[in-house]
Amino acid sequence: MCSLQIGSMNKTSLHQLPRNFFSRPTRIVAQELLGCLLVRHLNGHRLSGVIVEAEAYIGEEDLACHAKAGRTSRTQVMYGPAGFSYVYFTYGMHWMLNVVTESEEFPAAVLIRAIQPVEGVDVMQRLRGRKEIPDLCSGPAKLTQALDITRAQNGLDLCQLSSRIAIEPHTKFPSGTVSASPRIGLGNTPEPWKSKPWRYAVRDNPFVSK
DNA sequence: AGCACGATTAACT
């Protein structure tokens, strides 16, 4: 019986990133997430892609971070333990996937902005309306559409073995190949937050957002 | 109750 359970386990879920990976300074987590594999289990399919772009949102002081409004029903997951998903709705039509970082009670998260598709490309294309591969997941709302991530995936524990969303170690991009630049789409966010170089992306990677 | 504004995308000119 025990061996049956072990035999039925998904081997890959055994190397999900542990919670202590996420309970660290948000900018470190954002940089180290580049090269990791974002995995989505959907209807028996395994969809995945290498994270190539991510942004850090750090605390109530960061006026670009939703936690600037304090603890609300929307932001409360950011005040919880690291390693949980924070999924929110914006522009009346788009979903964004973040991973909570740092300590409990300190609200911070990393926005996953782009992945390079690896597994389940056919399923992603169906979900996206048969787009070409470079357009499948090259933006934060594109990848949630390609992976079918919405409100129902808010507050999931990505470190739990059976999680339908997980992050696994994969490749490592040398630090010289990673760029740091201002976060995208901040519009009316005041300085200095608007210009903080907290967006990390793999240089010259065609799967980064455009 | 009403309002302005999004951590965006796709489809224009």
Add this chain to the structure above:
DNA sequence: GTTAATCGTGCTC
């Protein structure tokens, strides 16, 4: 380069 689409959230009245 510009703009419509579209609605939850947080803030003001």
